[in-house]
Amino acid sequence: MKAAYIEHTGSPAAIIVGELPKPKPNGSEVLVKVAACAVNPVDTYIRAGLLPVELPEKFIVGCDLAGTVEAVGPEATRFAPGDRVWGSNQGLLGRQGTFAEYAAVDECWLYPTPEEIDDKQAAAIALVGITAHLGLFREANLKTGEKLFVHGGSGGVGSCVVQMARAVGARVMTTAGSPEKVQVCRQLGAHAVVNYNRDAADAAIRRFAPEGIDVWFETLREQNLEKIIDLMALGGRIVIMAGRESRPRLPIGPFYVKDCKMLGFAMFNATPDQQRRCAAEINRWMARGRLRPLIDRVLPLEKAAEAHWLQEQSTLGRSSSTLTGKLVLVP
Numbered sequence: 447m448k449a450a451y452i453e454h455t456g457s458p459a460a461i462i463v464g465e466l467p468k469p470k471p472n473g474s475e476v477l478v479k480v481a482a483c484a485v486n487p488v489d490t491y492i493r494a495g496l497l498p499v500e501l502p503e504k505f506i507v508g509c510d511l512a513g514t515v516e517a518v519g520p521e522a523t524r525f526a527p528g529d530r531v532w533g534s535n536q537g538l539l540g541r542q543g544t545f546a547e548y549a550a551v552d553e554c555w556l557y558p559t560p561e562e563i564d565d566k567q568a569a570a571i572a573l574v575g576i577t578a579h580l581g582l583f584r585e586a587n588l589k590t591g592e593k594l595f596v597h598g599g600s601g602g603v604g605s606c607v608v609q610m611a612r613a614v615g616a617r618v619m620t621t622a623g624s625p626e627k628v629q630v631c632r633q634l635g636a637h638a639v640v641n642y643n644r645d646a647a648d649a650a651i652r653r654f655a656p657e658g659i660d661v662w663f664e665t666l667r668e669q670n671l672e673k674i675i676d677l678m679a680l681g682g683r684i685v686i687m688a689g690r691e692s693r694p695r696l697p698i699g700p701f702y703v704k705d706c707k708m709l710g711f712a713m714f715n716a717t718p719d720q721q722r723r724c725a726a727e728i729n730r731w732m733a734r735g736r737l738r739p740l741i742d743r744v745l746p747l748e749k750a751a752e753a754h755w756l757q758e759q760s761t762l763g764r765s766s767s768t769l770t771g772k773l774v775l776v777p
């Protein structure tokens with residue numbers, strides 16, 4: 447089968463697109479004929495060797511996938527050949543990735559694809575959708591009427607945070623780096639959007655939430671906790687989920703006198719049951735048109751290295767003009 451893989455970590459040029467043996471589903475694995483996969487920043491960190499993870503000798507990159515079940519392992523019970531599925535949480539913790547014509551995935555990481563949703567959309571929502579859901583609801587317990595702020599409302603995670611927060615009746619503010627992206631965030635449902643390259647975000651946040659922000663979902667890799675805590679409401683929750691190298695100063699005094707909580711999490715630590723609960727609600731929202739992934743562009747699998755390069759420019763290079771949403775690849 448055709449696959450995008452690496453034999454050693456390195457730059458995007460380390461990605462080889464070539465032939466690898468088609469996997470066989472063992473135990474509770476399901477063999478998925480991949481119709482679409484999506485790029486995430488973590489794919490680029492793993493490929494670059496920035497994360498201390500053991501990789502198979504020929505490591506197929508990628509976490510997200512969507513496609514159709516071709517065969518099931520002897521202990522698989524949830525799916526049957528012909529079922530459409532989507533999933534994430536591959537390509538890490540010793541598991542092979544998804545950028546290939548086929549992937550053998552334990553059924554605990556797969557979810558049925560609603561018939562209203564195509565495979566590209568399902569792949570594009572996978573990791574970012576589950577991440578947004580875990581952060582908003584398992585961690586921050588966001589409630590109707592609360593005020594939420596998220597950086598990067600047109601980013602992979604941010605665009606899901608904006609839509610999910612709207613879906614439960616929160617008041618939503620976000621940022622974008624250009625007038626076009628401001629427009630995109632508004633279309634996703636944000637009540638207030640500030641172009642951080644033009645206007646002072648702090649003043650706009652104070653106007654949006656004079657009593658403070660209830661849930662701050664921080665997608666940036668460098669956090670200004672001094673500023674964030676100053677802008678929080680009493681009892682506010684700060685969700686932290688990016689920036690492994692980040693070592694910001696935590697102003698303890700203002701933090702505790704506001705009864706604030708700081709909630710850190712990594713999506714890949716969530717159990718299969720926790721991720722399945724997120725996926726079920728994501729499916730309901732997508733089927734009803736309440737949630738859609740933001741797809742920047744669709745590329746053939748042969749362009750995997752280019753896709754990694756673009757994702758790196760956008761996330762690590764913080765180049766606002768590179769991407770608006772997800773890169774989807776088709777094998």
Ligand SMILES: NC(=O)c1ccc[n+]([C@@H]2O[C@H](COP(=O)([O-])OP(=O)(O)OC[C@H]3O[C@@H](n4cnc5c(N)ncnc54)[C@H](OP(=O)(O)O)[C@@H]3O)[C@@H](O)[C@H]2O)c1
Pocket residue numbers: 486487488573574577597598599600601602603604621622623624627642665666667686687688689711712713714760761764765766767769771
């Ligand atoms: N903990 C977890 O489980 C988990 C899961 C998924 C992702 N992550 C991490 O979360 C981060 C975001 O992931 P993603 O997939 O959403 O990335 P992404 O699609 O690249 O989005 C990043 C967003 O950040 C915004 N941004 C960049 N610099 C900014 C600045 N100075 N001020 C305001 N906004 C700025 C960009 O907005 P503009 O384009 O408008 O500038 C963009 O929308 C990454 O570091 C990723 O590794 C963690």
